[in-house]
Amino acid sequence: MIWLGIDTANSPLAIAIVKDRRILTTEVTNIKVNHSAGVMPAIEHIFKKVDISPKEIDAIAISQGPGSYTGVRIGVTIAKTLSWTLQKPLVGVSSLQVLAANAGLYQGIVCSVIDARRQNVYAGAYDTSNGLVPIIEDGHYSMAGLLAKLKELGRPVLFVGHDVDSFWELIQQELGKNALRAPYTLDLPNAAQLIYLAEQQELPPLDATHTFVPKYCRLAEAEANWLREQKGKK
Amino acid sequence: MGEFIMEKDLYILGIESSCDETAASIVKNGHEIVSNVVASQIESHKRFGGVVPEIASRHHVEQITIVIEEALQQANMKPEDLDAVCVTEGPGLVGALLIGVNAAKAFAFANDLPLVGVHHIAGHIYANALIQPMEFPLLALVVSGGHTELVLMEADGHFKLIGETRDDAAGEAYDKVARVLNIPYPGGPKIDQLAQESDAAVDFPRVWLEHDSYDFSFSGLKSAVINYKHNADQRSEKINPMHVAKGFQDSVVEVLTAKTLRAAREFKVKQVIAAGGVSANRGLRTSLEKTFKKEGIPFYVPPLKLCTDNAAMIAAAGSSMFKAGKRSDMALNGRPGKELISWND
Numbered sequence: 001m002i003w004l005g006i007d008t009a010n011s012p013l014a015i016a017i018v019k020d021r022r023i024l025t026t027e028v029t030n031i032k033v034n035h036s037a038g039v040m041p042a043i044e045h046i047f048k049k050v051d052i053s054p055k056e057i058d059a060i061a062i063s064q065g066p067g068s069y070t071g072v073r074i075g076v077t078i079a080k081t082l083s084w085t086l087q088k089p090l091v092g093v094s095s096l097q098v099l100a101a102n103a104g105l106y107q108g109i110v111c112s113v114i115d116a117r118r119q120n121v122y123a124g125a126y127d128t129s130n131g132l133v134p135i136i137e138d139g140h141y142s143m144a145g146l147l148a149k150l151k152e153l154g155r156p157v158l159f160v161g162h163d164v165d166s167f168w169e170l171i172q173q174e175l176g177k178n179a180l181r182a183p184y185t186l187d188l189p190n191a192a193q194l195i196y197l198a199e200q201q202e203l204p205p206l207d208a209t210h211t212f213v214p215k216y217c218r219l220a221e222a223e224a225n226w227l228r229e230q231k232g233k234k
Numbered sequence: 235m236g237e238f239i240m241e242k243d244l245y246i247l248g249i250e251s252s253c254d255e256t257a258a259s260i261v262k263n264g265h266e267i268v269s270n271v272v273a274s275q276i277e278s279h280k281r282f283g284g285v286v287p288e289i290a291s292r293h294h295v296e297q298i299t300i301v302i303e304e305a306l307q308q309a310n311m312k313p314e315d316l317d318a319v320c321v322t323e324g325p326g327l328v329g330a331l332l333i334g335v336n337a338a339k340a341f342a343f344a345n346d347l348p349l350v351g352v353h354h355i356a357g358h359i360y361a362n363a364l365i366q367p368m369e370f371p372l373l374a375l376v377v378s379g380g381h382t383e384l385v386l387m388e389a390d391g392h393f394k395l396i397g398e399t400r401d402d403a404a405g406e407a408y409d410k411v412a413r414v415l416n417i418p419y420p421g422g423p424k425i426d427q428l429a430q431e432s433d434a435a436v437d438f439p440r441v442w443l444e445h446d447s448y449d450f451s452f453s454g455l456k457s458a459v460i461n462y463k464h465n466a467d468q469r470s471e472k473i474n475p476m477h478v479a480k481g482f483q484d485s486v487v488e489v490l491t492a493k494t495l496r497a498a499r500e501f502k503v504k505q506v507i508a509a510g511g512v513s514a515n516r517g518l519r520t521s522l523e524k525t526f527k528k529e530g531i532p533f534y535v536p537p538l539k540l541c542t543d544n545a546a547m548i549a550a551a552g553s554s555m556f557k558a559g560k561r562s563d564m565a566l567n568g569r570p571g572k573e574l575i576s577w578n579d
């Protein structure tokens with residue numbers, strides 16, 4: 001069974017090909033690149049490198065968001081198109097879960113964080129003592145709100161993701177000794193890890209590809225404003 | 235006698251997602267529509283009074299594989315029956331463009347097909363190739379929400395921009411005037427209708443610019459309409475929206491027609507075509523038809539569903555590019571400000 005994995009939900013570009021539970025190639029690049037121009041050449045390149053043709057793959061794993069709207073959409077568009085035209089199932093995995101899984105060997109609570117600007121984050125917290133059990137659901141939180149929830153747990157929390165650094169002072173202030181920082185080597189998404197998580201899901205039917213959508217975890221701004229206006233009118 | 239060479243038919247898949255339509259189409263030999271699928275988002279943008287880029291991008295992701303599949307199904311074709319994939323590269327909304335571009339790249343990669351990035355306006359012009367053979371030199375008046383341009387084509391795939399708007403596009407002016415008249419989005423067709431039904435017109439200025447210029451300017455006209463409404467409001471008078479609509483449309487149509495006619499004469503063109511969403515406007519269509527009938531120059535405007543954004547026009551332009559040897563690679567990107575460049579000398 002050959003898997004292609006793609007994570008472009010944020011600025012890093014992570015892609016991998018896994019065959020029968022062996023990594024053939026996994027790449028991650030974390031420089032400011034334009035995903036729209038860069039993802040397909042990178043995919044074309046890894047297929048050449050491992051000498052596999054696109055028609056040989058059996059399934060596709062995609063990091064479904066949340067993250068940069070544009071980044072998530074580019075990955076999902078490519079994954080959907082490949083899945084539909086090659087007639088191979090498409091499995092979506094939360095981009096926060098992919099990050100948290102990097103610290104899967106740590107026994108305790110892992111919180112993955114992606115900056116959503118204006119002191120907001122996309123975040124999720126997982127208990128890793130028995131798999132990856134969500135404790136705080138993936139979502140869009142104010143940093144203050146997230147920290148309040150984590151504080152309530154009264155347990156050490158390991159933070160993962162390179163956006164953690166910009167909030168680190170605040171995190172430490174709120175959580176004190178319970179704030180743990182994962183090494184930076186675990187901060188980037190790993191597409192082989194993404195495939196590993198996808199393998200644990202049931203393969204969806206092929207016709208589910210057409211209706212597959214990103215997990216934005218947030219309404220478009222115009223839509224949120226519109227809803228607010230409607231409420232005001234009542 | 236030369237030997238008889240049977241040319242193989244050329245089947246091109248076109249993909250378009252530059253604004254608020256997600257579209258895919260298959261065109262045979264550059265002029266014959268085999269299938270043409272458009273998923274319009276207009277309903278979901280109505281409540282916002284215009285196209286919201288983020289919402290448009292979200293819809294494109296939802297629709298893109300569905301419309302491509304439908305284009306293949308309606309044509310009763312498989313990816314391996316195609317010769318190339320052509321996609322709108324720009325101009326347009328960047329977040330919208332890159333959905334079509336990345337779907338096209340993934341599709342081309344998976345099926346080992348050549349890829350060609352197409353200019354949206356070239357697409358609008360080549361919509362006419364789907365109606366009748368284009369003859370050169372040809373003059374195209376491109377009018378849409380984002381464009382007001384006069385393009386001279388001396389040959390297939392050869393473009394010379396001879397005039398463009400210096401401020402608002404014609405379609406943009408229609409939208410703004412519609413707002414002044416409290417007409418909900420999209421207001422252009424309604425203004426056209428009001429103008430058709432009106433028995434009188436408010437006298438608004440015609441903006442000609444320098445006497446030899448083929449450029450356009452509509453912001454002055456738009457301001458004149460706003461001032462007219464403002465003055466009436468100050469005097470607590472009601473305006474007649476029909477008279478305003480007709481006054482505005484008469485000014486737009488007169489300037490567009492006169493400049494197109496002058497250019498057609500100067501460059502001795504064999505064909506004049508109108509392209510873009512605003513070319514569906516009845517007032518403009520009628521005026522151009524009458525004028526060029528009198529002048530004795532063939533004038534064409536594609537039917538409505540080929541005037542508004544569609545992928546058949548992208549496949550038509552892409553077919554000409556493909557035959558000229560143009561190819562894009564996997565690094566193709568959406569280019570919101572892309573310029574129209576000739577692909578033939």
Ligand SMILES: [Zn+2]
Nearest residue numbers: 378510511543
């Ligand atoms: Zn257009």
